[in-house]
Amino acid sequence: MVQDNSVNLAIAQWSAWAPGLADHASWRDWAAGKKAIEGGGDPDVSFVKPLLRRRLSSLNRMAFHVAWQCLPEGTAPICLFCSRYGEYARAFEILTCLATEEPISPNAFSLSVHNTTSSLFSIMRKDTTHSTSIAAGAATLETGFLEAQSLLTETPDASALLVYYDEPLPAFYEGHAAAIQVSAALGLLLRLPQPGAPAETTLKLSWQASGEHASGEKESQEEAAAHPVLRLARLLTEAASEDTLDDGRLAWTWSRHVAAA
Numbered sequence: 268m269v270q271d272n273s274v275n276l277a278i279a280q281w282s283a284w285a286p287g288l289a290d291h292a293s294w295r296d297w298a299a300g301k302k303a304i305e306g307g308g309d310p311d312v313s314f315v316k317p318l319l320r321r322r323l324s325s326l327n328r329m330a331f332h333v334a335w336q337c338l339p340e341g342t343a344p345i346c347l348f349c350s351r352y353g354e355y356a357r358a359f360e361i362l363t364c365l366a367t368e369e370p371i372s373p374n375a376f377s378l379s380v381h382n383t384t385s386s387l388f389s390i391m392r393k394d395t396t397h398s399t400s401i402a403a404g405a406a407t408l409e410t411g412f413l414e415a416q417s418l419l420t421e422t423p424d425a426s427a428l429l430v431y432y433d434e435p436l437p438a439f440y441e442g443h444a445a446a447i448q449v450s451a452a453l454g455l456l457l458r459l460p461q462p463g464a465p466a467e468t469t470l471k472l473s474w475q476a477s478g479e480h481a482s483g484e485k486e487s488q489e490e491a492a493a494h495p496v497l498r499l500a501r502l503l504t505e506a507a508s509e510d511t512l513d514d515g516r517l518a519w520t521w522s523r524h525v526a527a528a
Contacts, residue, residue, distance in 0.1 A: 273473035274416040275524075276457040277464070279426060281503050282336035283496055284310045284329055285451040291504070298506035304449050319391055322378065325450065326354065330384045330432040331391075333454030337428055344426040344456065345418050346398040348385040349411035351433050351495075352447065353402060354378065359437045384432070405514040407431065408453075408495040412472050419459050429455045431495055451496035467526040470502070474517045 287306045288294050296302035309325055310332035323331065330348060338344070357379040364371045382400035389398055397418065403410035408431045415427040432452035460469050501507040502523040511520045 272475060273471055274413060275460055275469050275471045276412070276416055276419070276427075277460045277467050277469045278455060278503075279458055280337045280339075280454075280456040282333040282454040283452065283500050283503070284332050285449055285496065289332075294500050295504045295506070298501050298504040304451075310452075315391055319387065322374075322387065324354065324357065324378070326350070326356070326432060326434050327384050327387060329434075329450060329452035330430050331388060333432070333452045334388060334428060334430045337454040337456040339456075342426065343392075343394055343396045344428040345396065345415070345422070346385060346388065346394075347401060347411050347415055347418075347427060347429045348382070348388070348399070349401040349403075349407050349429065349431045350381070350384070351402060351404065351407045352436060353381040353400075354383050355436055356434070357383075359439070384430075405512065406517065406519060408499065409472060409474070409512075409519045412457075412470070415457050419457065423459055426456055426458045429457055433494065433496075447494055449494055449497075451494050453496040453499060464526060469524045469526070471522045471524060473520045473522075477513050477516050477518055 283294055285304045286308065287304055288297055288302065289310065293302055297304065309328045312320060312323065312328050312331050312335075314335055315323065315331060330350075334346075357375050360375055361371055361379055363369075381402055385398045385400045389395070399414060401407060401411045401414060411429050411431060415429050419425060419427055430452065433447045434450040435447050455470075457470075461467060495512075498510050498512065499521060502510060502521055505523070509520060509522045511518055513519075
C-alpha cells in the first residue's frame with residue numbers, strides 16, 4: 268500500500284505584504300515581473316490601539332497586517348503564527364547588550380520570545396481561542412500548514428488563520444543565513460475542502476524524502492533561498508501552479524487546484 272504523503276486545504280482568503288506590495292493587484296504585478304519589492308515603511312496597522320501599537324516591532328506589524336486582512340468580522344478562527352527566526356532582532360539587541368555589559372531593557376526582553384506576535388494579536392482581539400507559534404527551520408511554513416490541517420481535522424467546522432512572517436537577520440549574520448533576503452508576511456484563512464464546492468481554490472502540500480526532483484534536476488541555491496512568502500505568492504497569484512523546496516531532509520511540493528465551477 269502506497270502512503271499518501273499529502274494534505275489539502277481550501278483557501279477562504281489570503282493576504283501578503285512586502286515593501287511596495289500590499290494588495291492582490293500589486294502581488295500579481297510582482298509575479299509578472301512588472302513590479303519590484305522595494306522601498307521602506309511599515310504596513311498599515313491603524314486598527315491597533317495606540318498603546319499596543321507602540322509595542323509592535325516591524326515584524327509584528329507585518330504579521331498583524333496580513334492577519335487582519337484575512338479575518339472576517341466577528342469570527343474567531345484557530346490562529347497559527349509561523350516564523351523561522353521570529354523576534355531575533357530584539358534577541359540580538361539583548362545579546363549585544365550582554366556582550367558589552369550594558370543594561371537590558373525589560374520591555375525588549377519580554378517581547379523577544381517566539382510567541383510575541385501571537386500573544387499580542389490575542390491581546391488586541393481579546394481572544395482566548397487556540398493559538399500556536401511555530402518555528403521549524405526552512406520548512407516552517409510547511410509545518411504550519413500541516414498543523415493547521417491537523418487542527419481542522421479535529422474541528423471540521425472551524426477555520427484556521429495561518430500567518431507566516433520573517434525578516435532578514437541582523438547584519439552580523441550576513442553570509443551565514445541566506446534563506447531570508449527581504450521582509451515579507453503571508454496570511455491564509457484555511458478550511459477543510461467542501462466536496463462539490465464550485466470554484467473552490469485549494470492548496471495541496473505533499474512531501475517525499477530529500478533528493479532530486481521528478482525532473483532529475485536540483486533547484487538552484489537562489490531558488491532554495493527564496494522567502495517562503497514569495498514562493499507561495501507565485502501560486503496564489505496564479506503565476507505558477509507548483510513549487511518545490513528541498514530542505515535537505517524532505518522535498519516539499521506545493522500545488523494549487525481550482526474546482527470546476
